[in-house]
Amino acid sequence: MTMTDAQEYQVNNINSAAFNAVKQTLEPFGLEPEWDAEWIGELSDDIADICERFFGKTEAEVYPYIEDDPYEGTDYFTTPDYWDCDCEHDYIHPKTETICKVCGANYNAATHDYSDSMTSEVIKFLAAGRKI
Numbered sequence: 001m002t003m004t005d006a007q008e009y010q011v012n013n014i015n016s017a018a019f020n021a022v023k024q025t026l027e028p029f030g031l032e033p034e035w036d037a038e039w040i041g042e043l044s045d046d047i048a049d050i051c052e053r054f055f056g057k058t059e060a061e062v063y064p065y066i067e068d069d070p071y072e073g074t075d076y077f078t079t080p081d082y083w084d085c086d087c088e089h090d091y092i093h094p095k096t097e098t099i100c101k102v103c104g105a106n107y108n109a110a111t112h113d114y115s116d117s118m119t120s121e122v123i124k125f126l127a128a129g130r131k132i
Ligand SMILES: [Zn+2]
Pocket: 085, 086, 087, 091, 100, 101, 102, 103, 104, 105
């Protein structure tokens, strides 16, 4: 695929915004993240989604890259290491913890009562410095 200069500028713009958000978040911990297309791409997707839902921009406008993303429409990758309880907040739990201390949800791998967490959400939580 070939991007126009304007599209390329916008992709660089949103990627830098994503990188800087994580960089600033990690600063108080004395950590300096290196440029990594994997999490920068995920966070850029999320930023594009927020720009669309709250500010009336289309994904094509703010993040033209995802138009040709082979994974478009499949951004609900889940991770086998975390599960979601029914709590409204802080619902992501590592599978080493099978019970939610807040709502009492009990994860049982055999029954599939609770779904695996979305990879992008886990990353977002961790990037935001939230405890899981
Ligand atoms: Zn819960």
